[in-house]
Amino acid sequence: MMKIREIGHEGYVTVQPSGELDANSSILMDEKIQELVDREVYRLHIDCSKLQYISSAGLGVFISFLDELHERGGKFVFSNMSDNVRKVFDLLGLAQLVTIVESGSQVEEAIL
Amino acid sequence: MKSSYIAICSKQSLPKIRAFVESELLSMDIQVETVHQLVLAVDEACANSIIHQHSCDGESRIHLSITRSGKKLLIELTDSGDPFPISDYQPRDLQEIIKKRTKGGLGIFLITQIMDEVELLQNDQHHIYRFTKYL
Numbered sequence: 001m002m003k004i005r006e007i008g009h010e011g012y013v014t015v016q017p018s019g020e021l022d023a024n025s026s027i028l029m030d031e032k033i034q035e036l037v038d039r040e041v042y043r044l045h046i047d048c049s050k051l052q053y054i055s056s057a058g059l060g061v062f063i064s065f066l067d068e069l070h071e072r073g074g075k076f077v078f079s080n081m082s083d084n085v086r087k088v089f090d091l092l093g094l095a096q097l098v099t100i101v102e103s104g105s106q107v108e109e110a111i112l
Numbered sequence: 113m114k115s116s117y118i119a120i121c122s123k124q125s126l127p128k129i130r131a132f133v134e135s136e137l138l139s140m141d142i143q144v145e146t147v148h149q150l151v152l153a154v155d156e157a158c159a160n161s162i163i164h165q166h167s168c169d170g171e172s173r174i175h176l177s178i179t180r181s182g183k184k185l186l187i188e189l190t191d192s193g194d195p196f197p198i199s200d201y202q203p204r205d206l207q208e209i210i211k212k213r214t215k216g217g218l219g220i221f222l223i224t225q226i227m228d229e230v231e232l233l234q235n236d237q238h239h240i241y242r243f244t245k246y247l
Binding site for chain 2: 020022023024026030053055056057059060061063064065066067068083084087088091092093094097
């Protein structure tokens with residue numbers, strides 16, 4: 001079962017999913033992002049270091065919030081993607097539309 | 113080489129389906145990177161069938177079979193729900209999906225990106241989504 005950890009920072013929040021983000025577990029990610037947006041957190045770092053798998057349902061959650069975050073001056077920054085996860089972003093053409101950084105140390109510069 | 117799997121139409125079946133497909137494809141000497149993509153394509157097809165064609169009805173079943181003949185890999189998903197006309201699928205514009213803030217509509221696109229041929233075959237009792245990959 002996927003678990004989601006939240007880590008607060010000055011100016012942004014890190015969301016770290018562990019496990020597999022598929023059609024079954026994507027509802028949990030949807031609820032977490034919605035909860036953050038409701039708390040007026042619009043700069044979201046998605047730490048993929050413990051994400052083993054993502055399907056279109058998982059990506060669909062992020063896609064559905066892209067416009068709203070952008071409208072509110074925020075963004076998603078994804079980091080620490082495995083090759084498998086990165087490949088799904090590439091197949092969908094999403095890698096050009098979101099910010100992806102190699103490691104957590106690059107997040108602050110990309111997100112603030 | 114042929115193997116098959118029968119899955120309950122529940123979203124909880126998806127991790128088990130992925131584990132089966134990964135294990136079978138690896139045993140067929142297919143490259144790991146290709147296996148990961150094929151697992152994704154099958155996951156998308158099964159999720160689509162389970163959620164949209166069967167409304168997650170735990171009494172229903174879908175049947176999956178994987179056959180390798182030389183460089184040709186055939187994955188068939190046999191289903192008795194209402195068929196989705198997958199062969200006629202037109203890709204959706206990602207920018208439009210972002211603007212409409214919708215969550216779905218990308219699974220079939222991923223399948224068509226990964227597989228070389230996508231067909232829908234029908235008879236009186238069921239229909240078969242046939243996915244072909246040339247290795």
